[in-house]
Amino acid sequence: MRAGQHSRSRTHRIVGLAALAALILAACGTAASPSPSTAAPAGSSAASPGGASPSAVAKTLELAYLSFAVANSYDAPMLAAAQGAAAAGNAKLTVFDANLDPAAQAKQLQDAVASGKFDGIVLQPLYGAGLVTGAQDAIKAGIAIGNIDQILGTDNTTAESQIEGQMANVVFVPSELGRKIGELVVKACGTANPCNVGYIYSVKAAALDTSLRDAFNKATASNPAIKVVAEGESFYTTALGLKASQDMLTAHPDLTVITGADQAITGAVQAVADAGLKGKVQLVGYGGGAIAFQGIAAGDRYGTVMQAPATEGRLGVQQLIEAMRSGTPAPGVDVLKDLPDGGVATKDNVQTFLPLAEWPG
Numbered sequence: 001m002r003a004g005q006h007s008r009s010r011t012h013r014i015v016g017l018a019a020l021a022a023l024i025l026a027a028c029g030t031a032a033s034p035s036p037s038t039a040a041p042a043g044s045s046a047a048s049p050g051g052a053s054p055s056a057v058a059k060t061l062e063l064a065y066l067s068f069a070v071a072n073s074y075d076a077p078m079l080a081a082a083q084g085a086a087a088a089g090n091a092k093l094t095v096f097d098a099n100l101d102p103a104a105q106a107k108q109l110q111d112a113v114a115s116g117k118f119d120g121i122v123l124q125p126l127y128g129a130g131l132v133t134g135a136q137d138a139i140k141a142g143i144a145i146g147n148i149d150q151i152l153g154t155d156n157t158t159a160e161s162q163i164e165g166q167m168a169n170v171v172f173v174p175s176e177l178g179r180k181i182g183e184l185v186v187k188a189c190g191t192a193n194p195c196n197v198g199y200i201y202s203v204k205a206a207a208l209d210t211s212l213r214d215a216f217n218k219a220t221a222s223n224p225a226i227k228v229v230a231e232g233e234s235f236y237t238t239a240l241g242l243k244a245s246q247d248m249l250t251a252h253p254d255l256t257v258i259t260g261a262d263q264a265i266t267g268a269v270q271a272v273a274d275a276g277l278k279g280k281v282q283l284v285g286y287g288g289g290a291i292a293f294q295g296i297a298a299g300d301r302y303g304t305v306m307q308a309p310a311t312e313g314r315l316g317v318q319q320l321i322e323a324m325r326s327g328t329p330a331p332g333v334d335v336l337k338d339l340p341d342g343g344v345a346t347k348d349n350v351q352t353f354l355p356l357a358e359w360p361g
Contacts (some may be wrong), residue, residue, distance in 0.1 A: 061091035061321060064112040064121045066105055068149075070097040072236055073263065074287060074309050075124070077359045078149065081313035082122065089321035094118070100203065100235065102127040109134035113141055120144035120167070120324055122317060127207055128152040132163060139165040146320030147171065148312045156211040159334035167323040169332040170316035172307055174211035176336065180305045180344055181212065181286050182219025185257055186226065187346070188282040188302045192256045193225040198248035200232045200241060200260025200268070212286075216259075230255070234264035242267030249275045262287035262304055262361045269300050288345060288353065289361020296350045306343035308335045310358040 065082060069075050079095065086093040096112065098105035105126050112121055113134065121138055125131050128151045135145045135152060145152075146168035153162030156174040189195035199216075201209045220226045230252050232244025241264025248255060249271055258268045258281060265285035272281045278300070285292050288306025295301040312335055319330040336343050345353040 058090070061089070061119045061324060062117055063091050063093050063317070063320070064096060064118045065093045065317075066096045066098065066108055066112070066121065066123050068098055068105065068124050068126045069100045069236075070095065071099070073289070073360050074236065074307070078124070078309035078313035081310040082148075082317045085314045085317035085321070089318060091120075091317070091321055093122075093317075098126055100126065102130055102206075106130050106134060109138070113138045113143060118143055120146060120320055122320060123147045123152055125150045125152055126203075129154045129207060135163050135166070139163070144320060144324045146316055146323075148316035149309065150174070150208055156207070158332070159337075160332040161329070166329065168316055168319040168330045170312050170319060170335060171332070172312075172336045173334050174208055175215045176334075177286060177305060177307075178212035178215025179219045180342060181259060181284065182216040184284050184303050184305060184344055184346075185216070185220055185259055186223050188257050188284050189223060189226055195223065195226045195256045196229045196252060196254055197226060198230040198232065198245065198252065198255050198258040199228045200234050200244050200258065200264045202234055202236050202261045202264070204231075204233050232260070232264075234260055234267070236261055236263050238263050238267040240267070241265065242271055244268075245271035246274075249277065249281070253277075255281050257282045257284060257302075259284040261285060262289045262292040265301060265304075266291060266295075266361065269295060287359070287361060288343065288357060289359045290354075290357035291361030293345060293350055293354045293357055293361075296345060296347055297354065299347070303344065303346040306336070306339055306345060306353060306356065308339070308358050311335050 063086060067075055067079060083093050096108040098108060109131055112118055121143055123131055131152060138145055144167045148170050151171055151174065155162055159169065159171050159173055161169040185197060203209055230248040232248060234241040234244055241260060245258055245268035262285040265283050268283050272278055282302040284302050285304040288304050292301060292304040296303060315333060323330050340352050341349055
């Protein structure tokens with residue numbers, strides 16, 4: 001038997017006869033006492049929320065957290081919220097940093113499974129389709145899988161789990177995010193004809209960027225005046241966003257709109273100002289960081305589409321822990337679904353979004 005396999009199987013099973021099990025364990029002298037936060041009140045039954053036994057709830061869970069890039073300003077609040085949820089749920093989080101390398105992340109998943117150390121694994125995919133086999137191997141080995149932020153699988157149009165046995169899935173839906181970005185660019189173009197657009201990919205080869213661009217193209221097709229005349233790549237950094245914008249404006253000083261992730265648009269703000277084009281080139285982002293909302297309020301940006309990394313980290317880990325203790329998978333969650341105005345912020349409504357920002361930007 002693999003190290004840790006027995007503890008995982010006990011954690012995952014649904015205890016239908018919790019009271020009987022507690023009596024048997026007590027008779028054997030091996031029952032673990034509930035922690036103060038999980039102990040049942042005097043006079044109540046011993047069953048815990050979700051149907052798990054008190055001993056299962058008291059067990060400290062070992063979770064691996066596979067981050068796409070720990071140093072990224074979007075990832076940091078997600079990780080902090082995940083760590084808070086783990087602590088609250090009596091779980092220990094061990095962090096793996098892929099640093100924007102999909103192959104490294106796939107290897108980290110294999111290593112986490114092979115180690116026999118973990119009861120569960122939280123995935124924050126760079127390339128979700130490339131992690132499917134590793135996630136399936138983990139489930140076969142009795143390790144619970146939870147997923148946050150990007151899609152784990154090949155269907156980028158749904159928030160539902162795509163792997164049999166997956167316990168939690170808290171994400172944004174790329175096709176919806178790309179559609180909203182495209183629709184915001186349509187508004188930013190207004191009546192301009194042509195409306196020349198500079199499009200900054202985050203990681204051009206990534207499946208996420210492909211999905212965003214496909215949905216963007218469909219949304220902007222409603223206005224035949226819109227033409228993407230320049231492209232760049234930022235790797236989610238302001239410095240590369242600045243360079244991409246400078247190159248675009250040098251080659252195409254007649255740009256109407258530049259769009260990209262918020263970090264890239266922070267660089268674009270400087271490039272547009274340096275070129276003396278403030279107010280002439282509209283800037284459309286996505287991510288909804290605090291800097292972006294402040295820039296919209298100040299008139300430096302046209303708009304952005306909000307994302308919720310801290311909510312993903314908190315809710316994803318919380319739901320995984322609850323599912324592991326109860327044995328019941330949680331339904332998929334689209335964290336952007338119920339945001340005000342669909343999460344699309346412009347100067348008209350930015351005051352609503354300013355207090356909602358979950359990351360710096």
